[in-house]
Amino acid sequence: MKILNIVGARPNFMKMAPIIEAMNKYPGQILHCLVHTGQHYDEKMSKSFFDDLGMPKPDINLEVGSGSHAEQTAKIMVEFEKVCLKEKPDLVIVVGDVNSTMACTITAKKLGIKVAHVEAGLRSRDMTMPEEINRLCTDVLCDYLFTTDHFADENLRAEGVPQEKIFFVGNVMIDTLLKHKAMAKELGLVEKMGLTPGGYATLTMHRPSNVDDPKVLAGLLEVLKEISGELPIIFPIHPRTRKMAEQFGLSHFFSSGDKVAGIWITDPLGYLEFLNLNMHARLVLTDSGGLQEETTVLGVPCITMRNNTERPVTCEVGTNFLVGNNPAKVLECARKILGGEISQGRAPEKWDGKAAERIVKILVETL
Numbered sequence: 001m002k003i004l005n006i007v008g009a010r011p012n013f014m015k016m017a018p019i020i021e022a023m024n025k026y027p028g029q030i031l032h033c034l035v036h037t038g039q040h041y042d043e044k045m046s047k048s049f050f051d052d053l054g055m056p057k058p059d060i061n062l063e064v065g066s067g068s069h070a071e072q073t074a075k076i077m078v079e080f081e082k083v084c085l086k087e088k089p090d091l092v093i094v095v096g097d098v099n100s101t102m103a104c105t106i107t108a109k110k111l112g113i114k115v116a117h118v119e120a121g122l123r124s125r126d127m128t129m130p131e132e133i134n135r136l137c138t139d140v141l142c143d144y145l146f147t148t149d150h151f152a153d154e155n156l157r158a159e160g161v162p163q164e165k166i167f168f169v170g171n172v173m174i175d176t177l178l179k180h181k182a183m184a185k186e187l188g189l190v191e192k193m194g195l196t197p198g199g200y201a202t203l204t205m206h207r208p209s210n211v212d213d214p215k216v217l218a219g220l221l222e223v224l225k226e227i228s229g230e231l232p233i234i235f236p237i238h239p240r241t242r243k244m245a246e247q248f249g250l251s252h253f254f255s256s257g258d259k260v261a262g263i264w265i266t267d268p269l270g271y272l273e274f275l276n277l278n279m280h281a282r283l284v285l286t287d288s289g290g291l292q293e294e295t296t297v298l299g300v301p302c303i304t305m306r307n308n309t310e311r312p313v314t315c316e317v318g319t320n321f322l323v324g325n326n327p328a329k330v331l332e333c334a335r336k337i338l339g340g341e342i343s344q345g346r347a348p349e350k351w352d353g354k355a356a357e358r359i360v361k362i363l364v365e366t367l
């Protein structure tokens with residue numbers, strides 16, 4: 001059976017890596033081909049992840065690049081349709097919730113090709129998030145819905161998805177984390193940067209809801225600066241955030257140079273480097289989806305600067321605190337964590353490093 005595996009943006013790469021590895025165990029049965037849409041294209045947003053994760057180079061790159069949502073989605077669809085017509089796959093696999101996920105799903109389904117969605121059923125109920133629209137469109141069309149937790153299964157059932165399409169398999173992103181944890185630790189980046197374990201925080205922030213409005217961004221940077229007075233914050237800055245901060249004249253909030261202090265910015269980091277920093281951080285501040293899951297498994301407290309999360313299991317059993325983007329609430333939560341008020345999280349069911357194996361086994365048995 002011929003399968004096209006789709007990746008496009010940074011958070012896709014660590015989800016696809018274990019799936020490819022699991023497929024390689026069925027050489028006579030599965031012929032797989034990796035398609036990169038080119039949604040992310042910078043060395044540090046894309047290629048470095050292939051190197052870190054030992055992923056094969058993409059067989060096909062659509063090179064669509066950046067653009068408005070409509071432009072980017074449309075370009076991916078036009079280019080991916082040509083690939084589907086040429087390759088005639090039996091199945092397309094998409095992961096996560098980025099524009100590439102939705103665009104490739106719609107294109108393949110309209111050509112009558114089966115599609116599997118890995119990380120299906122997550123819902124933030126926030127239609128201002130482009131990812132929520134991507135998730136809804138993808139799930140309604142897919143033939144296989146592979147889920148990470150019980151909330152996702154419940155969401156899909158409530159939307160009328162038949163049970164036989166839903167497969168609770170666990171979390172492929174955590175497959176990658178567990179596989180690379182020891183390797184990341186060996187990097188010793190914490191020591192190389194002159195930091196002590198537990199003596200710093202890490203930060204990611206790139207959601208339009210936090211960085212596209214100058215007042216919101218300024219309010220968050222103000223409070224992050226205050227927190228960084230007690231605990232330096234390492235901020236591998238997303239290109240989108242860097243661009244907005246420069247445009248709004250807010251770059252003075254950042255520091256850089258030899259000594260880590262204040263809100264200390266770096267270029268986007270590699271997968272292993274950032275994992276090394278996160279596993280030893282005192283706390284993580286984020287608006288990303290994946291980090292809420294990674295910190296849950298690492299047992300590191302996470303402050304999520306969003307009003308909602310599509311990953312409530314990380315608050316239910318993990319170490320995640322959902323505080324919104326109100327600066328006073330971010331500060332209050334950080335103070336509590338620094339004062340020792342943290343809960344001991346645990347890994348959710350089936351976040352055990354075997355999700356990709358389960359997915360591929362199901363595909364081999366049913367396709």
Ligand code: UD1
Pocket residue numbers: 009010011039040041042045046066067097098099100130131206238239240243288289
């Ligand atoms: C995308 C995903 C988001 C994910 C994020 C992770 C969608 C709708 N959003 O958001 O879910 O959390 O990736 O990074 O798919 N840029 C570069 N170099 C790159 C890529 C982007 O400079 O390699 C800049 C461009 O100015 C671009 C902007 O970042 O316009 C935004 O990129 P885009 O891919 O549109 O969305 P992200 O914000 O990265």
